Amino acid sequence: MKTLGTLLVVFFISFSINAQEFKFEEETINYGKIDKNSNGERVFVFTNIGDAPLIIKDIQSSCGCTVPKTSGEPVMPGEKGEIKVSYDTNRVGGFSKTISVFSNAKAARKMIKIKGFVNKEISLEKEESILKDN
Structure with missing residues (x-):
């Protein structure tokens, strides 16, 4: 009986040590329609x-x-962290990409996504802005 109690205590301690969790404000970021070569x-x-x-x-894409x-720095309990994602907006057309985040959280792998559509040509509004600047 003592052995079973000891095993339960060890199991509980090891489980609570790995009880890290994190919650994303958004798990999918929709770029919408963006221009070719714009900020990705x-x-x-x-x-x-x-x-x-x-x-x-x-982190793998x-x-x-x-x-x-x-940043690679640990994120303390209650604090916020960031993952910056850059998409190559030189690629025209629709996209949907998955980013796998590996951590010491209870669920060791978390999937987040980006999606959107890169327009083939620059928009008229942006072209007019460029012409006004020159």
């Missing part, structure tokens, strides 16, 4: 809702056209 950077904001530091171990970055 967006930011995912998340909060560590666990009771221990959250460490992002790795489903395509080389999408580059995710984070």
Whole structure:
């Protein structure tokens, strides 16, 4: 009986150590319709809702056209963190990309997404603005 009690205590302690959680403000960012060669950077904001530091171990995108970055610093409980994602807006057409976030959270892998459509040509509104500046 003592052994069972000891095992339960060890299991509970190891489970609570890995009880980090994080919640994204948005799990999908929709770029909408954007112009070719426009700014493709967006930011995912998340909060560590666990009771221990959250460490992002790795971030991988489903395509080389999408580059995710984070500070690499642990995010303390209750604090916010960011993952910056840059999409290559030189690629014309619709896109939907998945970013895998690997961390020490209870769910070790979290999927976030970006989507949108890159217009083939520059919009008239933007072209007029460029002409006025010259």
